[in-house]
Amino acid sequence: MATELLYLDDFDVLTAQATVMQVSELDDGRLDVELDRTCFYPRGGGQDWDTGVIRSGGDAFTVDEVRLDENGVVHHLGAGAVSEGAGVVLEVDGERRSMNTRLHSAGHIVDLAVERLGLPWVPGKGAHYPHMSFVEYSGEVPGDIEETRQRIEREVAAVIATGSSNEIRFMPVSEMDAYCRHVPENIPTNKPARIVLYNETFGVPCGGTHVRDVADVGTLTITKIKSKKGVTKVSYAVEGLN
Ligand SMILES: [Zn+2]
Known part of the structure; x- marks a missing residue:
């Protein structure tokens, strides 16, 4: 299912609540986190991707790369603790x-x-x-x-x-x-x-x-x-x- 892209409606949204839809492991050892909605900008149109953190309770997942695939799903790549089905808070690095x-x-x-x-x-x-x-x-x-x-x-x-x-x-x-x-x-x-x-x-x-x-x-x-x-x-x- 395509990820809802919160940055399309509002350029300045840097934090949001979301649900983790899927977590998978990449060949390079990093995790790939899919959410129902995101304010993380994936690389595209010559603009670079956002970085930041996805938090849930005491868990933190560091996002170091963001990609949008041909089906409209955003992939948040990085490392840390994150669970499928969890309600999470997204925090985009505002300076970057x-x-x-x-x-x-x-x-x-x-x-x-x-x-x-x-x-x-x-x-x-x-x-x-x-x-x-x-x-x-x-x-x-x-x-x-x-x-x-x-x-x-x-x-x-x-x-x-x-x-x-x-x-x-x-x-x-x-x-x-x-x-x-x-x-x-x-x-x-x-x-x-x-x-x-x-x-x-x-x-x-x-x-x-x-x-x-x-x-x-x-x-x-x-x-x-x-x-x-x-x-x-x-x-x-x-x-x-x-
Ligand atoms: Zn443009």
Whole structure:
């Protein structure tokens, strides 16, 4: 049975009560814990997984990796004491979540800036990890690379300085075109479809966790733009995180 994904409705939920559905042992000796519901974010969409603790009475299970499978079941991998059928309390490491959320939202703000500047690029993959943060596009850099880097950086700074709260909207994939510049064909079907509206008008189909207000990202710099064979990679950094 698919795990209920609490982080889809609320970006900030870091603790919740749940029931342990199944515990199994992995080849590497770690345990795999399945729950009826979770606020742990599994790796996906370029955003890294949460870590934390699952507690029940005096038992504690340390979660060091979280994965979502093709059936929509979240697997909490780690070590410690946990029993099938137990009622548990979930505690996500808030500092790590906040870092991953800000790095992830920063990627969308870069994308928003690219749209505002009218750059003729089609969004591709992205990575929002501390050691590697970038968004990739199909398309060439029109003109000078350094000038383009500076233009994007200025636009990003303007978006963040103005600030704007983000809004969650669930909708069928067929309706997303009305809100989103680009709706990928490979939207995952193992979780409810959702967009997040940045700056009230810029919709992104995305199941990750996002800052409530774009101002929460902090200082965002465009560290490098590389363009090769029709693919342009825009790397960025968030002050204090990369
Ligand atoms: Zn996203």
